[in-house]
Amino acid sequence: MSYIKWFEDHAAKHKKVVQKLLAEGLDKEAIISYFDFENMVKNEPDFCPLYKEENEDGGIGKKCHDMEHLNCYLCACPNFRFKDEGVEEREGKTVYSFCAIDSKEGRQGVYGDKIHQDCSHCTVPHHVSYVRKHFDTEWKKIMKACRL
Structure with a gap:
């Protein structure tokens, strides 16, 4: 799946959940709270494929x-940058994504002739304080700088 396909598909899923919550009269704090991992697994099992996988506790x-306190509101990070056609060439390899803030927890993964940002050890967008700071009911608005 391309970055843009994932981005558009996720934006649509996010919008559907947020519109439902707004229709129920939830405010910013209640919406953010709704996106806590444990609640999302229970109430929105189709939001993320990982919600259906078995965890380490079985x-x-x-x-x-x-x-411990994973919030799924952003899912992706506003600091992630991508371009399906490639951002640049580096030492004979194509860079497809990178971190705009060069997070110390992230790294560039090399996969053959492709370079992609690996955010697996970075938790920046999953902290409630970060979500509050960047909150908007329009996920694409928060993520607008991601697409290059």
Whole structure:
């Protein structure tokens, strides 16, 4: 799946959940709280494929990042940059994605002749404080700088 396909598909899923919550009269804090991992696994099982996977305790719902209070509101990070055609060439390899803030927890993964950002150890967008700071009911608005 291309970055743009994932981006557009996820934006549509996110919008559907947020519109439902707004129709129920939820405010910013209640919406953010609704996106807590444990609640999303239970109430929105189709939001993320990991929600249906077995976790280390044998239960359903595998976290994308090893952190106690994982919030799924952003899912992706506003600091992630991508271009399906490639961003640049580096030493004979094509860079397809990178971190705009060069997070110390992230790294560039080399996969043959392709370079992609590996955010698996970075938890920046999954902290409630970060979500509050960047909150908007329009996920694409928060993520607008991601597409190059």
